[in-house]
Amino acid sequence: MGAELKGNLRIGTLNSLGLQLMSPIISRLMRHSPDLLVKVDYQKGEELLRGFKKGQFDVLIVPEVETQFGTAMEAGIDGKFVMKEEMWLVGSGKDSQIPQQINITEINQLPVVHFVDEYPHFLRCLESKLKENNTVIRPVFESSNVGTLKRVIEAGLGWGFLPAHSIKKQVRTGRFSRTHVIGFEYLMDLEFYSKKNSENKMLIESFYQALVQQERG
Numbered sequence: 565m566g567a568e569l570k571g572n573l574r575i576g577t578l579n580s581l582g583l584q585l586m587s588p589i590i591s592r593l594m595r596h597s598p599d600l601l602v603k604v605d606y607q608k609g610e611e612l613l614r615g616f617k618k619g620q621f622d623v624l625i626v627p628e629v630e631t632q633f634g635t636a637m638e639a640g641i642d643g644k645f646v647m648k649e650e651m652w653l654v655g656s657g658k659d660s661q662i663p664q665q666i667n668i669t670e671i672n673q674l675p676v677v678h679f680v681d682e683y684p685h686f687l688r689c690l691e692s693k694l695k696e697n698n699t700v701i702r703p704v705f706e707s708s709n710v711g712t713l714k715r716v717i718e719a720g721l722g723w724g725f726l727p728a729h730s731i732k733k734q735v736r737t738g739r740f741s742r743t744h745v746i747g748f749e750y751l752m753d754l755e756f757y758s759k760k761n762s763e764n765k766m767l768i769e770s771f772y773q774a775l776v777q778q779e780r781g
Contacts, residue, residue, distance in 0.1 A: 569597040577622035578682050579606040580710040580727050581754070585625070589771075589778050599734050600767075608681055608708070616757065622764050623771065624757040632685045632752065640761060642771060646754040647729075647779045650759050651686055654731055654740040655723035662723065665744040669699045675722035677713055678703035683727075686750050688727070693748050725750075 577586060580719055586604055589620055607615065609626065610633060616624050617638065625646065630636050637643060655662040655674060666673070671694075680687070694701060704722055706772050707713050717723060718739055734740040754777065758768045 566616040572601045574622045575604045577614040577625040580682050584729050589660050628753045628755050631672040642760045644756045646756050649752050650728040651725045651726050651750040652728045653743045657738045657741050662741045667746050669697050675704040676701050676721040677716050677724035678706040678708050681708035
């Protein structure tokens with residue numbers, strides 16, 4: 565982590581990024597920088613953007629906002645790349661019948677659990693692909709909470725698209741099975757936004773460098 569960090573840092577991000585992205589680095593900060601107070605708020609993207617404009621956060625960690633939320637950041641905001649994120653179609657690793665790949669028209673061969681609200685651009689792209697192939701999803705369960713959806717999928721109650729960062733461990737250990745959708749993939753840039761003239765500029769930059777180092781392994 566380098567030198568001990570001091571001060572207060574207010575971070576806004578999405579629920580689906582919390583456990584896998586934020587928890588490891590916050591744990592390291594707490595061990596090595598006891599005089600640093602970090603507050604992390606999880607909200608929907610539009611709420612985070614409103615709070616950031618009002619000065620409620622020092623940092624936002626969200627998908628690139630113009631693409632995902634249809635809005636541009638104000639002048640004086642610095643946006644830095646953190647990592648690429650994907651959306652994967654996954655089902656329970658206990659279900660031996662889950663195929664390795666499908667066409668989008670076959671999405672309803674298993675009950676669909678639907679991840680809503682957090683990634684609106686992904687939902688628009690998925691809807692466009694479905695419409696292009698005269699297919700309509702018939703979800704059996706919807707939630708904006710990735711943890712809830714993971715439990716539903718692991719229980720074998722359906723399959724659905726989830727952010728890869730939140731499920732790579734489950735896929736690697738066989739708890740989830742990933743299915744490739746022929747002709748459809750979705751990638752997005754996760755960005756780190758802060759004000760260029762922030763009083764916490766040095767602290768924010770140190771946190772960004774630590775976060776990028778964590779994601780590069």
